[in-house]
Amino acid sequence: MTKTRLAIDSRSDNSALKVVGDLKQDILTGYFKPGEKLKMARLKERYQVGVSPLREALSQLLIEQLVVVENQRGFKVHPVSREEMRDIYATRAEIEALCVGLAVEKGDDEWEAGILAAAHTMHKFGEMIDKDPQEWERRHQAFHTAIARGCNSPTLLQVRRSLYEKASRYRNLWLKENMANSDVFDANQKEHQQLVDALLDGDGDRARELIRQHLLSPSRALEQTPGLEELAG
Amino acid sequence: MTKTRLAIDSRSDNSALKVVGDLKQDILTGYFKPGEKLKMARLKERYQVGVSPLREALSQLLIEQLVVVENQRGFKVHPVSREEMRDIYATRAEIEALCVGLAVEKGDDEWEAGILAAAHTMHKFGEMIDKDPQEWERRHQAFHTAIARGCNSPTLLQVRRSLYEKASRYRNLWLKENMANSDVFDANQKEHQQLVDALLDGDGDRARELIRQHLLSPSRALEQTPGLEELAG
DNA sequence: CAATGAGATAATGTCGACATTTTATGATAA
DNA sequence: TTATCATAAAATGTCGACATTATCTCATTG
Numbered sequence: 001m002t003k004t005r006l007a008i009d010s011r012s013d014n015s016a017l018k019v020v021g022d023l024k025q026d027i028l029t030g031y032f033k034p035g036e037k038l039k040m041a042r043l044k045e046r047y048q049v050g051v052s053p054l055r056e057a058l059s060q061l062l063i064e065q066l067v068v069v070e071n072q073r074g075f076k077v078h079p080v081s082r083e084e085m086r087d088i089y090a091t092r093a094e095i096e097a098l099c100v101g102l103a104v105e106k107g108d109d110e111w112e113a114g115i116l117a118a119a120h121t122m123h124k125f126g127e128m129i130d131k132d133p134q135e136w137e138r139r140h141q142a143f144h145t146a147i148a149r150g151c152n153s154p155t156l157l158q159v160r161r162s163l164y165e166k167a168s169r170y171r172n173l174w175l176k177e178n179m180a181n182s183d184v185f186d187a188n189q190k191e192h193q194q195l196v197d198a199l200l201d202g203d204g205d206r207a208r209e210l211i212r213q214h215l216l217s218p219s220r221a222l223e224q225t226p227g228l229e230e231l232a233g
Numbered sequence: 234m235t236k237t238r239l240a241i242d243s244r245s246d247n248s249a250l251k252v253v254g255d256l257k258q259d260i261l262t263g264y265f266k267p268g269e270k271l272k273m274a275r276l277k278e279r280y281q282v283g284v285s286p287l288r289e290a291l292s293q294l295l296i297e298q299l300v301v302v303e304n305q306r307g308f309k310v311h312p313v314s315r316e317e318m319r320d321i322y323a324t325r326a327e328i329e330a331l332c333v334g335l336a337v338e339k340g341d342d343e344w345e346a347g348i349l350a351a352a353h354t355m356h357k358f359g360e361m362i363d364k365d366p367q368e369w370e371r372r373h374q375a376f377h378t379a380i381a382r383g384c385n386s387p388t389l390l391q392v393r394r395s396l397y398e399k400a401s402r403y404r405n406l407w408l409k410e411n412m413a414n415s416d417v418f419d420a421n422q423k424e425h426q427q428l429v430d431a432l433l434d435g436d437g438d439r440a441r442e443l444i445r446q447h448l449l450s451p452s453r454a455l456e457q458t459p460g461l462e463e464l465a466g
Numbered sequence: 467c468a469a470t471g472a473g474a475t476a477a478t479g480t481c482g483a484c485a486t487t488t489t490a491t492g493a494t495a496a
Numbered sequence: 497t498t499a500t501c502a503t504a505a506a507a508t509g510t511c512g513a514c515a516t517t518a519t520c521t522c523a524t525t526g
Contacts, residue, residue: 014302014304014479015479015480016292016479039507039508040507040508041506041507049480049481050480050481050482051480051481051482051508051509052285052288052479052480052481053479053480055285055288055289055509056288056289056292057292059249059289059290059292059293060292060293060295060296062293063293063296063297064296065391069247071247071487071508072486072487072488072507072508072509073487073488073489073507073508074507074508074509084387084388087386087387087388087389088388090386091386091388091389091392094331094335094389095392098327098331102327153320153323153324154317154320155317155320155321155324155396155399156320156324156327158298159324159328159392163388166388247509248509248510249509272477272478273477273478274476274477282510282511283510283511283512284478284479284510284511284512285509285510285511286509286510288479304478304517305477305478305479305516305517305518306477306478306517306518306519307477307478307479307518467526468525468526469524469525469526470523470524470525470526471522471523471524471525472521472522472523472524473520473521473522473523474519474520474521474522475518475519475520475521476517476518476519476520477516477517477518477519478515478516478517478518479514479515479516479517480513480514480515480516481512481513481514481515482511482512482513482514483510483511483512483513484509484510484511484512485508485509485510485511486507486508486509486510487506487507487508487509488505488506488507488508489504489505489506489507490503490504490505490506491502491503491504491505492501492502492503492504493500493501493502493503494499494500494501494502495498495499495500495501496497496498496499496500
């Protein structure tokens with residue numbers, strides 16, 4: 001029955017690939033808590049596939065450090081810690097600064113145009129942030145990605161994406177409503193404008209410093225958030 | 234029979250983990266050529282395991298970009314290209330410079346001692362480079378790792394390791410004997426000494442520039458190497 | 467003679483089953 | 497009552513088998 005289902009929608013991809021996306025989403029959004037045991041029975045139930053695709057998907061998330069495995073004791077969601085949070089955000093800030101610096105050097109007109117377009121798309125959604133925070137986060141990310149893309153290095157951009165995903169896990173766990181704070185939001189918007197100005201002026205040093213501070217501020221906010229150890233269980 | 238073999242050596246790890254290491258080595262050293270199709274029958278034969286552990290191992294290498302997968306057409310070794318080689322080496326140079334800069338800021342006495350120890354171990358093997366190039370490469374890598382470790386960031390160091398592995402693939406493919414060239418070797422040793430001096434002086438800017446050039450020179454050598462497209466097939 | 471297509475061959479992707487190991491349960495003894 | 501150990505229950509890791517899909521062979525046709 002399940003076997004024939006694959007035959008019916010013949011355009012279906014590799015089963016594991018779909019599971020990777022869904023499972024990653026479930027971990028990043030916190031549906032599966034940090035440190036939680038991932039029992040095969042439950043995963044089979046949730047994603048409607050056998051163990052083989054599940055183990056393949058989990059193996060991929062293993063390299064991305066979203067799950068951990070113990071020899072004969074199955075898979076667990078990668079635990080969280082303040083230390084790791086600090087490290088991820090600090091590294092992310094450095095990598096993003098690197099991308100920005102290279103982008104200022106190498107970026108062309110198309111790159112600048114992409115930044116302005118993404119900034120426009122993001123600003124237009126400013127008031128809707130309370131209504132659909134997820135869509136705003138998407139546009140926010142698109143804005144920063146448009147900037148970083150100018151470094152023109154697929155390898156570096158992939159490192160950047162991986163770090164973004166790891167960080168978004170921490171963001172989703174604690175910052176769900178803090179984003180709605182209008183003070184920090186206004187400050188964010190101002191920082192974005194300053195960043196765009198520096199980029200179009202070709203001031204790489206200033207842009208690097210701006211982006212570094214921009215990415216470090218949520219880390220400082222998370223630093224003071226209590227209740228980490230409970231989630232880490 | 235194969236099933237009971239796992240029971241005999243009871244300390245055996247997860248089967249896939251062993252395969253990941255061996256398979257990665259075989260790809261990095263060029264036993265499996267870039268673009269080559271990885272047929273399950275052959276892999277089963279070589280590593281003496283079933284398809285399930287193999288697919289798990291391949292899934293992990295998939296994220297590390299050492300293999301690629303096409304929907305119903307199985308796995309292939311990730312192809313090589315001059316463009317990717319340039320990108321990997323350039324990114325690696327920037328990341329290593331970042332590690333070095335942070336290490337100069339944060340490094341303590343133990344860090345400095347580790348560098349001197351690794352430098353000694355490497356220099357003592359200088360004349361043996363023709364006899365056992367692989368051992369020299371290990372010590373060379375240990376030297377640079379001792380330096381980078383000072384950045385004190387597990388996340389960043391893991392990015393660094395991943396890039397090193399990708400780059401070592403290109404190095405193994407074309408630079409097997411070029412390393413034995415004594416001119417470039419002497420220049421390398423001199424660069425190492427300059428780097429150590431800059432590090433112990435706490436001159437981060439100079440150290441960053443030195444390491445950047447140090448890592449970019451093999452890329453320039455590989456740039457002029459012909460015969461890439463044949464291997465890419 | 468080249469191109470097309472049908473049948474045969476081979477390879478992939480998935481599931482169910484089985485052995486092994488871990489974890490939970492409960493009975494016995496000090 | 498509590499600690500220890502044997503037994504039961506559950507969960508993991510691996511393999512063989514099967515359906516599906518891709519690739520190869522080769523005869524037929526325009």
